[in-house]
Amino acid sequence: MTIQVGNDSSKTRRTLTVGNSSIAYYSIPAAQEAGLGDFSNLPAALKVVLENMLRFEDGGRTVSVDDIRAFAEWGAKGGRNPREIAYRPARVLMQDFTGVPAVVDLAAMRDGIVALGGDPDKINPLNPVDLVIDHSVMIDEFGNPRAFQMNVDREYERNMERYVFLKWGQKAFNNFRVVPPGTGICHQVNLEYLAQTVWSDEDQNGETVAYPDTLVGTDSHTTMVNGAAVLGWGVGGIEAEAAMLGQPISMLIPEVVGFKLTGEMVEGTTGTDLVLKVVEMLRAHGVVSKFVEFYGPGLDKLPLAQRATIANMAPEYGATCGFFPIDDETLRYMRTTGRDEDRIALVEAYAKENGFWRGPDYDPVYSSTLELDMATIVPAISGPKRPQDFLPLEGAGSAFKKVVAGFRGIDVSGAAQDMAAEGDTVVAEKPLIRTAKVDGEEYELKDGSVVIASITSCTNTSNPYVLIGAGLVARKAREMGLNRKPWVKTSLAPGSQVVTEYLEAAGLQEDLDAVGFNLVGYGCTTCIGNSGPLQPQISKSINDNDLIATAVLSGNRNFEGRISPDVRANYLASPPLVVAYALAGDMNIDLARDPIAETPDGTPVYLKDIWPSDAEIAELVDKVVTREAFQSKYSDVFKGDEKWQAVETTDAKTYDWPPSSTYIQNPPYFQGMTMDTVPIADVEGAKILAVLGDMITTDHISPAGSFKESTPAGKYLTERQVAPREFNSYGSRRGNHEVMMRGTFANIRIKNEMLEGVEGGYTKGPDGEQTSIFDAAMAYQAQGTPLVIFGGEQYGAGSSRDWAAKGTALLGVKAVIAESFERIHRSNLVGMGVIPFEFTNGDTRKSLGLTGEETVSIKGLVGVKPQQEVPCEITFADGTTKTITLKCRIDTGVEIEYIENGGVLHYVLRNLARS
The missing domain is CATH 3.20.19.10 (Aconitase, domain 4)
Structure with missing residues (x-):
């Protein structure tokens, strides 16, 4: 690809030698030597934005020399200088829920420019765009060996119109690639394969230029890739479309909050426990519209997979991004995940030459700082409604009684609260925790019954430490004769095929299958509401008796109404804890101290009995998470399976909108549009x-998740002879404005x-x-x-x-x-x-x-x-x-x-x- 660069009036372009090659780059030290200010104490995250100003400086048309000087003023003013700048990310990442409407808009713009007398070929991404189809698989089938194939088959049945449209887009638009269904979650594919940390491309003069890997994505968890020192954040599809069409992103120079990590994680805690604490701390600190950069000696003990977990949840703590600078761990991860050795050498040389490297003396100026000793982290979950609702595992069962009381408007205070902690509360002569029978089943449900336990979403499925940990919990449980409770809908939706590769290599997939965590698909499932229906009799019991059912998932979102319409309390947890909660089936118990289940002979089993040691996990990670596994699974990532290859579409430059489609419709945004603008009016x-x-x-x-016949969207589809079973989800119908505005x-x-x-x-x-x-x-x-x-x-x-x-x-x-x-x-x-x-x-x-x-x-x-x-x-x-x-x-x-x-x-x- 040819990249555009600016005028470089300050002459900051330099040449870097890497091995036997020479490559141009835009030098921050050179900008300092040119008298533009002192940039030496800037955080690495902000230096990435500064380099963007150097590379695109064009005499003030979009970027001026004063914009560059403003970064030195930022440092001199203690980390604040909210000047407006024009920032250009190197690429755009999309998932299909948000990507389909973006491509719909591009197709509509082609129609629009033709109506205005223009050339449809002018509507093309100028920046590279990768769209990963990862949000369409739903968990209809679970807990058995055929679950994956049946869910994939249903995915194609439901979404063929959308897939035909995306294949058309792949043919019609330049710089636009589609990663087919069943490959993985966009953020994990980005982290493991697409991202390069430092890019190199020819400029308009034919010279090769190195520059930081930057992106915006149409999913808020684009921030995950910041764990690999790639500056990226989520934007709406609208802003992403502008970016891919060559428009700079207008933004203010952000404040950068420094988060210092010290110490190291202790036995029995996970990266998920750490990130839930980080979310709580940063939400309390207030980081909306700010960058967060992690630094400190604790990073020397924090693998990149754990960093990516923290970076992923930047939207949960409210920041634009959570950035980790380039260091030795970045290079180790790139090597493990199969990146080219020449690329790794470029990343190291460029980072050290241009001031992006985190060495032992790295201590820049920040707008504000926080500090956390990782040795203080305890096992935890988060819920029942928000990611920042941090809850230590010890005491979670007692806390759930208060959740029930809150949902029912009952005052559990004073002596009554003490009784609630014992689980025996009687308020107004009625038990606080309700129970109910389930038609045709021997078991009963109650408030707090865990009806969904899902290892899902990008947050944790990129992290082999917690996934191997979950497999070991399953193995130990299986050895003791334990299984999931029969009312728990269990699922495993890895973020990439590499996860299956190493789980199978370790023999752990068999153990996960044995306790119900069979592979259900590669994609973002439960975390976005694609958990699929519960068994009808379970759903009926919950709704007929107004039970407060719960879900436990290894995701990043647990907002009300998101996970399942039948579930009112949702908890985020590490994958090993998700398995443990599936075995327990009940949120009322304190998992840290109460028995979670019994063996077939009646022996109580505690969490400590099935929890693996850090050494066990590390040994397996070192053995099965290999460079060869990544290279094998990503060798032909855009090819897809036979189903994808069989999808047929046209070669037309403009899209032939199917009038009867209930998935893809030409939106009304540009209809009747003229070249005249309208001044803002009162x-x-x-x-x-x-x-x-x-x-x-x-x-x-x-609109998100499923919907019923009685809703405006349901009525619209019913009028068009779409059966409720074929409604799919709002997300899958984002290409049809008629459905979406009704939702x-x-x-x-x-x-x-x-x-x-x-x-x-x-x-x-x-x-x-x-x-x-x-x-x-x-x-x-x-x-x-x-x-x-x-x-x-x-x-x-x-x-x-x-x-x-x-x-x-x-x-x-x-x-x-x-x-x-x-x-x-x-x-x-x-x-x-x-x-x-x-x-x-x-x-x-x-x-x-x-x-x-x-x-x-x-x-x-x-x-x-x-x-x-x-x-x-x-x-x-x-x-x-x-x-x-x-x-x-x-x-x-x-x-x-x-x-x-x-x-x-x-x-x-x-x-x-x-x-």
């Missing part, structure tokens, strides 16, 4: 679509404060009656009435779901007013032409007493500047008015242009049509 006479609380995540907003704000656990005691996607329509949010929005659109949404703190937390913004825009929402926004969702709203606003002066939805009956007008938007404060007039139901001040969260000048164009894609399309 929002006049808007009605309120929803009043929402704190920590409303993109899971609450964006926006339709999460079964969302609570609209306009309605009392109601859960789900409901609101009041223009007639004042309760109706679905979709139907209300359509009724308001028919009247020509603009809409606004009110929210609390951390609005839009969670995954980088572009449909959380797309759906909001298509419902007719012009503004979202909240106490604070999480980074990606704020950006996505702007990218779709929806303006985010924040309360000021202590105002909140609660202090204003909003009921949803109010009318809202936002003034001062004509000629608005980034982050300007503007007046908002609220007219209450009784006719009284109040004017408050809002902060407009259009953060940069480029974002002003996006809003004026109607969104970032319209902005790009007009520019390409003019060129």
